[in-house]
Amino acid sequence: MTPTFVLIHGSNANSFTWAPLQRELALLGHRSLAVDLPGHGFEAGVPSAFQTQDAAELAEAPSHLAGVGLQANVDHMVAILKRAKQNGPVIAVAHSRGGVTLTAVANRHPELLDRLVYASAWCCVEHTPREYVARPENAGSVLDRVMGVSAANPARLGAVRMNWRTADPALLAALKESMLADGTDDEFRVFLSTLTPDESLDAGGPEDRADAATWGRIPRSYIRITQDTSIPVELQDLFIKEADALTPDNTFDVHTLDTSHVGFLVRPERAAAILAAMA
Template sequence: MPPTFVLVHGSFGNSFSWAPMQRELALLGHRSLAVDLPGHGFGAAFPAGYQAPQDPAALAAAPATLAGITLADAVGHVVEVVRRAAAHGPVILVGHSRGGLTLTGVGNAVPELIDRIVYVSAWCCVDLTPAEYMAGPEYATSALNATTPALVGDPAQLGALRLNWRTADPDLLAALKTAMLADGTDQEFLAYLNTLEPDESLDAGGAGDRARADTWGRIARTYLRLTGDLSLPLALQDRFIREADALTPENPFDVRTVESSHVGFLVRPGEVATVLAGLPEARS
C-alpha cells in the first residue's frame, strides 16, 4: 500500500503553502495531506490593522489568538492526524523549517505510527534548545537576522510573535526576499508573502522537546539539505544531522541535497517531490 505523506508547515505558514507539492506528489501517484497547526490556516487571525490601509498602532495592539498555544498543542494535533492516516497504511511525516520541532515531538510520542520522518531544511534539536542553537555560530549568518524590523508589537504582551508581511518598506522587502526566496522572482516572492499569517506561537520548546534515542531514534529518517537556504544556514542543517547521527549511530539520517532557497522548493516543488516519492517507506 502506498504511503500517505503528512506535511507540516513552518512558522507563520499554513497548509496552503504545500499545495504545489501536493499537486506534484499526486501526479507521481502519491496521496498526501497538509496539516494546519493550531491557530493556523482558517484558524488564523488577521487583525484589521493588518489590512490596507494598514494601521500600525492597531496592528501592534490587537489580541493574538495564538496566545497560549504551545508546541505541545501542535504535537498533539499532528499525533491525531498521523493516527488517523496510519489506519489506512504507511505514513511518511514531512516538515519544513520550524515544523521540524513538531516532527520531533510527534516522533517522540508515536514512533510506532511513523514509517519515515523527513526534515526539509527543518529544525531537529538534539543537543540544544532552539534558543541555544540560535545563539550559536551556525545561526549567526542567518539572513533572518536582518529582518527583525518586520516584528510588530511586544511579544510578551501579545503572547505571540507578530510580523508585518504586508510591509511596503522596500529595504525590508529586499531583506525578506534574500532570507526566504533569493532564487525566486519578485512576483513569486510577493505571492508567497501573501500566503503567510501575521502571528506565530511563542513556544518553540525546551530541553524536554529534543529528539530521544528510545523513541524518535527508532524511526527511519531523511534530512533534505537546501544548499541555498540563507534563513536556516547549511552549517546549522549539517549540525542537526551530525548530532542526530551521534545520538543513534545505528540509524543515521539518509541525507539528500537540493539546490534551493528556504522556500524555493515550495514555489517550484518538482525536484523535492521526486525525492519524496522515491523514499523507502518501511519502518526502521
C-alpha cells in the first residue's frame, strides 16, 4: 500500500511550514499530511500586542500554550496516526524540535509508525535537550545570539514567547544566520512571518529519551543538514552515533543535505527526492 508521510513541525512553526515540500511530494506521486501540534497553526492564539508591537502588553498577554506539555503532543499525534494508519504505512518526518515529539510517540506507540525520519531534528538518546545544549558538539550553534527575541518571562507566562516582528537589525541578522543563512533576505522575511510567537516550555525529560524496546525497533532515517547553525551537524552526528549504539541491529539510514536549518523547507526538491525513495 502507498505510505502516508506525516510531517511534524519544529518550534514556533506549524503545518504551513511544510507546504513547499508537500507540493514536491505530490508531484512525485506521494501522499502527505502536515500536522499542527496543540497550540500551533490556527490554534496558536497570537496576542494583538504581537501585531501592534506593544512590548508591555506582549509580555503579559495569556498564552494558549500555558501548561501544554509534551504529552498533549503525543495524544494529538496518536489520534492522527491511528487514522492515517487505516490507509496504509506511515512514514513520520520530524524537523528540529519536532523530533522530541516523534521520539515520545514512537516510545509509546511503535505500532503506529513504519519509519521514523529525523530532518536535523532532536533525537535524544543519552541526554535531555537541556543537557545536549551544553555538549561541546553544540558549540557551533548561534541560538545564544537570538535570545533577544524573547518577549516574556517564561516562568510567569507558562510558555516561551518570541517577538519575531523585532526591528532590531542585529537580532534579525542573527535569526537569519540561525534559520536560513543560505536564503535571500526576502525568503527569510517570508519564513519569519509564518512563525507564531509562543512555544511550549516542555521539551521532554529523561523519560522521553529513545527506548530501545519500542522506538528502537522501528526503521529510521536521519537527514543531516550540514550548514545548520541551530542544531550543528556535529550534534546531529552525535544523535546518530548514540542511537546506533543503542540499537546496533537497527541503525539510522543517513542522508545529507548541504543547506541551512530551514533551507530544505524553502527549496525542497532534494529533500522530497530523499523521502520519495523511502516510499
